[in-house]
Each structure stands twice: as C-alpha cells, then as structure tokens.
Amino acid sequence: MQKNLALVAHDHKKPDLIRWAQAHKEILAKHHLVATGTTGGLLADALALPVFRYKSGPLGGDQQIGALIAEGKLDALFFFWDPLNPAPHDPDVKALLRLCSVWNVPVACNESSADLIISSPRFEDPGYQRAIPEY
Numbered sequence: 001m002q003k004n005l006a007l008v009a010h011d012h013k014k015p016d017l018i019r020w021a022q023a024h025k026e027i028l029a030k031h032h033l034v035a036t037g038t039t040g041g042l043l044a045d046a047l048a049l050p051v052f053r054y055k056s057g058p059l060g061g062d063q064q065i066g067a068l069i070a071e072g073k074l075d076a077l078f079f080f081w082d083p084l085n086p087a088p089h090d091p092d093v094k095a096l097l098r099l100c101s102v103w104n105v106p107v108a109c110n111e112s113s114a115d116l117i118i119s120s121p122r123f124e125d126p127g128y129q130r131a132i133p134e135y
C-alpha cells in the first residue's frame with residue numbers, strides 16, 4: 001500500500017538525508033514523497049523521483065507538513081534536523097515533532113532510526129495499521 005512519506009533535512013544534514021534516500025531509493029520509489037522546498041528539490045534531482053515540494057522550512061514548510069499530520073495524511077516523517085546549529089524557525093521544528101507524538105506518526109530524526117523504520121517488516125505490511133489516537 002502506498003504511503004505518504006515526508007523527508008526533511010536542515011542544511012548541514014541534507015547530504016546525510018540524500019545519501020540515505022539514495023540507499024533506500026527502491027523502497028521510497030513505491031511511495032508518495034513530500035518534502036520541504038529545498039530538501040525536496042535536492043531529493044528530486046538525486047533520486048530522479050517525483051517529490052511534492054512544500055515551502056522551505058523557514059517559510060512555513062514544516063507547518064505545512066504538520067498540517068498533513070493533523071489531517072491524518074502522513075504515514076511517516078524522516079526529519080534529519082540539526083542539533084548543533086540554531087534555526088530561525090525552531091518553534092516550527094518543535095511543533096512538527098510534537099505533532100508526530102500527538103498523532104503517533106513514526107518519525108526518524110537520524111540515519112539509524114530511519115534505517116530501522118524503513119527496514120521494519122511492518123513498514124510494508126498492508127496488515128499493519130499504526131494506532132491513531134482518538135481525542
């Protein structure tokens with residue numbers, strides 16, 4: 001079953017995310033990919049796959065992806081955020097990560113977590129449904 005996957009990386013982490021995405025291109029290609037603006041452009045070029053691009057993170061892209069989560073339209077987030085450099089839109093970053101917890105959306109903030117999520121047998125098991133909280 002095709003999932004909606006979001007891929008996002010801060011500038012210093014973009015090379016890591018692109019390398020990771022190239023290594024997992026075969027699986028990613030089966031799904032619908034969305035990204036923040038700059039990350040999405042780099043991914044589309046590197047993977048030669050369609051990637052729907054929202055606005056750049058500092059201009060609201062994180063919030064747009066957060067809206068997808070709130071609407072139940074995102075299945076996983078791969079967000080390689082930068083723990084060593086401050087971002088002007090840090091509140092948006094925090095809000096996006098918070099919504100993953102609110103809605104029990106799998107989120108990987110680094111390469112090893114991303115590896116584990118994408119290689120999980122449950123990732124492509126059509127019989128697996130993550131629990132969606134009722135509020």
Ligand SMILES: O=C(CO)COP(=O)(O)O
Nearest residue numbers: 036037038039056057058
């Ligand atoms: O800032 C970002 C996520 O917080 C990413 O935005 P870009 O992909 O546009 O660089």
